[in-house]
Amino acid sequence: MSNTGFILTISCPDQPGIVHAVSGLLFQHGCNIVDSDQYGDAFTGRFFMRVHFSTAAGGPDLGTLRAAFAPVGDQFGMQWEVFDASVKPRVMIMVSKIGHCLNDLLFRAKAGGLPVEIAAIVSNHRDFYQLAASYDVPFFHLPLMNASGEQKAAQEARVFEVVRDQNIDLVVLARYMQVLSDDLCRKLAGRAINIHHSFLPSFKGAKPYYQAHDRGVKLIGATAHYVTADLDEGPIIEQEIERVDHSMDPDQLTAVGRDVECVALARAVKWHAEHRILLNGHKTVVFK
Incomplete structure (x- = not known):
């Protein structure tokens, strides 16, 4: 490292x-x-x-x-x-109600496996405030009852206030199940990473494991990418896969997928923190 x-x-x-x-x-x-x-x-x-x-x-x-x-x-x-190289970037994690990636990043950072300082956790739900407290990380509950209109704009303005007030270098969407506005995507360009629970460019959008099951895939994957205004189309940083078979239902695919999501996201965050990722148009160059 x-x-x-x-x-x-x-x-x-x-x-x-x-x-x-x-x-x-x-x-x-x-x-x-x-x-x-x-x-x-x-x-x-x-x-x-x-x-x-x-x-x-x-x-x-x-x-x-x-x-x-x-x-x-x-x-x-x-x-x-x-x-x-000795300065650890300050990271803000955004999460909704699915917490495996959040928990994994917190543990890796605490154990020294990620060269980052997790400075804030932002969520539109309260589910993980106790987890945040157990790691002594400030938790910001910013509810979002309406995913569009003035309320969304006000909530995202508060999100960006946290980014400024906490001197955040990198925002990680660790299964944050809200689509960021074009304005917030522009403000966070090049310093926001999302984990999508499919092997992009396949199965974009909602419920990708159900889409994968419907197509009878033999491999499922997860993709860590930079956030852009185009949903699930930002420059890809890392992908991980796992073999599955015809006997598995969507819930079983989801359970297998949790592990690959954690691995792909942790690698992407680590490489970004170590300045190993350079943008090459719509792609990335990653020096591992």
Whole structure:
């Protein structure tokens, strides 16, 4: 797990000299590359890179590194960022009445398996306030009696207040069974992850396990993806599957699916926290 030093992420048009420029600048500032990943997409013509590096005692701080890298970023037309690898992102989990993914994320974070700080839990129901209290995480009950109109807008405004007030870096929809408005999706672009309980692009929308049963599938899956205004169509981060058979009813498929949902979502959250995911149009590049 990359939890010391710094992490540099880069996305730019592919061209010669990028790796040389990046490694040369780091060398000039006394940095040591711990690990590095890169990918050139021949179809989009874009180059992606993630570099985990360390500095010697008394070496440059985050601000100095960002200032030093800016000319290189401008030269190559990069979208780039430098992160302090020791800083855990602050996460807000949204959930409704199905709590297995919430419980799994809370346990993994507490046990040290996820490099995040779970700073808030938001729900339109009160079912999990005691679970939140057992982990000493603030719980915000924001009911939603009407899924459209002024009440939804007011509830989502309160959701975004929590995001601002708690300095949230990442929002995780852990079986939050409400569709976010286009406005909230735009505000959370690139920093909201959803778990959908099917192997997208199959079985979008409601009751995917019932849809899967109706089609007699032999594999069920779960998909973690970034949230966009297009329902269940955001860039896919991770997917997990499990084999099933003709004898299983929708409830049995649902029970099997809970495990794969937890695994796929936890991986996606971990990779986002470690800055391993770079957007590539409607797709992602994930450096594992």
